Amino acid sequence: MEITITRTQNPKAKPTDESNLGFARIFTDHMFIVEYDKGIGWHDARIVPYGPLCLDPASPIFHYAQEIFEGTKVYRLAKGEVGSFRLHDNARRMNRSADRTCMPELDEDFQIEAITRLVDLDRDWVPSSKGTSLYIRPTMISDGNSLGAHSADRFIYFVICAPSGSYYPEGMKPVRIRIEQRYVRAVKGGMGRAKTGGNYAASFKATKEAMDAGFNQVLWLDGREQKYVEEVGAMNMMFVIDGKIVTAELGDTILPGVTRDSVLTLAKERGMVVEERRISVDELYEAHAKGHLTEAFGTGTAAVISPVGELEYMGKSIIINNREIGPMAQLFYDALTALHRQTVEDRHGWTAVIPRYEY
Template identity: 55%
Template sequence: MEEIKIELTKNPKEKPQDESKLGFGRIFTDHMFLMNYDEGQGWHDPRIVPYGPIALDPSAMVFHYGQEVFEGMKAYRNVNGGINLFRPDKNMARLNVSNERLCIPQIDEKFAVEAVKKLVEVEKDWVPHSEGTSLYIRPFIFSTDAQLGVHPAKHLLFVIICCPVGAYYPEGLNPVKIYVEENYVRAVKGGMGFTKTGGNYAASLKAQDEAEKQKYTQVLWLDGVERKYIEEVGTMNVFFVIDDEVITPALQGSILGGITRMSTIELLKSWGYKVSERRLSIQEVEKAADEGRLKESFGTGTAAVISPIGELKCGDKVMTINNGEIGEISQKLYDNLTGIQWGKVEDKLGWVVPVC
């Protein structure tokens, strides 16, 4: 692969002064990574350039047929002032899984990780210092062919942008309220549910809007066939602790294989917890709640890391989980995952990749 060319901005932006008000996804750094794909030439011309608008033809296929994929990852400032990535190889491997499903040419995963590292190194002063903050990294690929016609693209653009962020949910680590969607379907086996593509999120907007009207933070999706088996929350994989078993839906082609989900399962098993990846119906959860056997529930994802669930609404039934408080397992997972990411806890599993 070619060497990454770097063009530094001549007009650097002012960096946020109050890191307690970063929010999520609203402030962007000075530079971005770009790389083109053209049929017959492959991926080429990797470069870091000043952040700015991307010129596209109105007929660019991404606007009309949605051929695009993306990833979400973070860079963390560790306790010694250095900067870490967390399992970036897994993100790029998952990006290629999405690429394959959407007929996008495979990327060189090792080179993509190096591109992320190089961009973060250029933007190192944008990585925030405050507790609970990080630099969110968004790699994405989309079709740019200037023509109308439903077929795989021959021209694409790979972009990486960054933004300093605080907590994803306004609640922070406080338990969130989740609304169980019974009318709409996000994905089915054989579709694109296991990929990270915009179409999945577009399909979720109607239910998310309804959840917000009812004062709920996120939507819990049920399977698209029987409408009874739990799949995932809109932006997170989901876990339930019933009796002494930690249960999360199995990966069967309709939900995203989260990197934080994977890491959570590996940590729980290393601590000796009984972890099951299986089908879990909403009725089983309701029954466990009624019988006092539903100990806690939490979501996992790059954006929120661990997000405890304090309330679950399914139809007219409202379930309060663990008295609306964070559970013991949720807290332990959050402390250890963020501890590894920020360098406060020893990384015994080799998950951290230093940048600088």
């Protein structure tokens, strides 16, 4: 499918202070759009000036939340080029989410082409300071003009980009996390494995209550027994117990994070013992009491690695590693950010340089 390009006639002023970018508060000059109609398939792929979408008030996205999205980043490299990290994994996960939400899949290679062409056109927006990146948000929404409670016949896939600052402008700091005991994020057979907006909306109330109490995030438990840890907000969780990296096994209720997979791959390469299994809250607290739980950290696109300094459950807190960054968390943060910037050898084919297209 050919991608047509319409350049903006009114380019925006680019941010000059990269220390104050924040996260996805401003957007680049252009966006990518392609549309789907039942019986026709995907059509009219185009890059156009960034702007609002025109949707009917009866569009199913507003009523039944038939929507999915992805999140990835590209980085300014040492020689001025722009590099990507595991884009195919994000495209593959997008299609898995589409299947679960009864939405049409979009060819992985075409997703990559759309993203790389858009990034190439707006490459001057990619910041260069340490810890900064261009955040990329591919999204698919249902469209139409019917209130029937069924899968839509029309869909829109679009990609927008936002220069984003360092997640740790003042340095990486361990966070405080509340283990949620009242609400659940996902249940077996549900939508937890899909990257869909409803999962995030369902987490907002518990997260707000935790933040109001002085915590940074919520660690979710399984929806059936409410005793086994799953994931934290927008991150997967890992624990270092007796020198082993222990993380919840994937299933219907946990998003298969790209950063999670990267950390586990790097850990195994280094000869570390990795266990993917169920982990109960009781096990964590007992391991801490015996001095066996030495680190905990989250993994995700936004933060890369987020060390945990405190866990709280039903009013009882445990302090992990004296609220200091542990050696494992630092090791994987350094290893992944070096891969992002392509300053070390990539043995896995995870990285690529954004091509320079002729227009």
